[in-house]
Amino acid sequence: MHLWFQSALTEKGWQDGVRLTIEGGQIIALDAGVAAAPGDARHGIGLPGQPNLHSHAFQRGMAGLAEVRGESRDSFWSWRQVMYRFLDRLTPDDVEAIAALAYAEMLEAGFTRVGEFHYLHHDRDGAAYADIGELSARIAAAAEATGIALTLLPVFYAHAGFGGLPPTEGQRRFVNSLDQFAVLLERARTSIANLPAANIGVAPHSLRAVTADELMEVVQLAPEGPLHIHVAEQVKEVEDSVAFSGKRPVEWLMQAMAEKGTPVDRRWCLIHATHMTDAETMALAASGATAGLCPLTEANLGDGIFPADRFAGAGGYYGVGTDSNILIDVPGELAMLEYSQRLALRSRNVMAAGANRSTGRSLFDAARRGGARALGVAVGELAVGQSADIVALDASAFADGQRTDGYVDGWIFASRRPIVDSVWRHGRQVVQAGRHLSRDAIEARYKATLAKVLAE
Structure with a gap:
């Protein structure tokens, strides 16, 4: 699987035109300053995942x-x-x-x-x-x-x-x-x-x-x-x-x-x-x-x-x-x-x-x-050899002049809407277009559960 990002926060800092090759849940190659190749999944702003x-x-x-x-x-x-x-x-x-x-x-x-x-x-x-x-x-x-x-x-x-x-x-x-x-x-x-x-x-x-x-x-x-x-x-x-x-x-x-x-x-x-x-x-x-x-x-x-x-x-x-x-x-x-x-x-x-x-x-x-x-784990990075735990932000949420750390500042302090577009955990895409891929079933089960619990 290949993911291409307009800009990404990698182990080396912010880089443009970042292409990640993912295999077995890990990042096995990272190329920066490159154009997207045919068949690459194209995304906006790439960040490492955050631990809760x-x-x-x-x-x-x-x-x-x-x-x-x-x-x-x-x-x-x-x-x-x-x-x-x-x-x-x-x-x-x-x-x-x-x-x-x-x-x-x-x-x-x-x-x-x-x-x-x-x-x-x-x-x-x-x-x-x-x-x-x-x-x-x-x-x-x-x-x-x-x-x-x-x-x-x-x-x-x-x-x-x-x-x-x-x-x-x-x-x-x-x-x-x-x-x-x-x-x-x-x-x-x-x-x-x-x-x-x-x-x-x-x-x-x-x-x-x-x-x-x-x-x-x-x-x-x-x-x-x-x-x-x-x-x-x-x-x-x-x-x-x-x-x-x-x-x-x-x-x-x-x-x-x-x-x-x-x-x-x-x-x-x-x-x-x-x-x-x-x-x-x-x-x-x-x-x-x-x-x-x-x-x-x-x-x-x-x-x-x-x-x-x-x-x-x-x-x-x-x-x-x-x-x-x-x-x-x-x-x-x-x-x-x-x-x-x-x-x-x-x-x-x-x-x-x-x-x-x-x-x-x-x-x-x-x-x-x-x-x-x-949590007893290594710090996640966008780097070769790391688990592909990746968050993609919607680039359209940012002004043209808002670059590098401005992406993070804008996300934290000035988002007017949710701007997480996609998420991968160990190379598996779990969020697409802002929604968990199983959200409909999970949410339906949750709502039925709460209706029952609150009625007791």
Whole structure:
């Protein structure tokens, strides 16, 4: 297969007249400055795919359902009760149908890999399915059906709060003993075994959901894979951590892991990490861990603003995720990250990587690097020997004078319509003319599922 691009962001930077030869899912030849050959598929602007480092796929089904104010001021904690009521209704078929739509929309948006932070494990009464990995298998099935690359992150969840508080009724579908979780993790490994480029890690849910001893044991279950954890998302979480341990969450995690001889390092991704002191921010940046930022969800939930300017300035790695999947949008996540910094600092072009550097390109490249790092894979590039994970933008969306990094700036900050035209994942075209090739069937199944779930 041969793809020709008017202009493409390759490993060597922007090049015009780029012809890619793809075989076995990989780019085996790249020629620049050439005309399209007869039979080549011609496209506009070529970019490498973006990783989505944090998703709760089932929450795509409740997008827009938590936007009604309650009796008192709403917060993350009141939203969480809406989420618990929604997931109480979901069967395995429902989870698969919702995940498939979320993954199709991710590909349509320009994400080519997803990190699925998967904590919905059990039946509606809290009992394990006959196959304890039933719902992990449904996530894998949705990834296979859509073609997205999957980093599966089974979640260990045991408690309702710091100090090992018993789980609540709303958390019954998440909870496992350490022995159960070890079995579940092995079953999850088999679920992804035949998925191209899939890998697996583990995710202790949060410091409030695991004890210190449990955290250490769970980390040992993934000696090579990625390690993800929610941390310091909410002010209340920070206050509860200080009340329990005398330390803030990021501070506690960094110290505790170092004392055990397994320091927080490049394998770790700290999701949100919103509320940190300057000392915590600098320590996290120095650790080599990735900050997993979910700007649209964090704004929707009223979480707060991550100190991205200071963190990136200290050399910290970050990537973006769609988290609750209220809106699945590569430029939306990156623009919200930049705009949150502008609002907090009353400045512009905050996340640009230096003077005279494009803000959009800086965000796009940093999120690719950090996202790949967090998901335990190599950074995707348009280069020989790389997997053909490619996003094509519609060139007609840009003015004639809008070139090179201006394409990315225009996509992130000035798109008036979706401009992703085509997407390939490991050489397989999954999006054409802006739509996933299986969207009609996936969307019909999703709509039937939601009609049933919301009628209960």
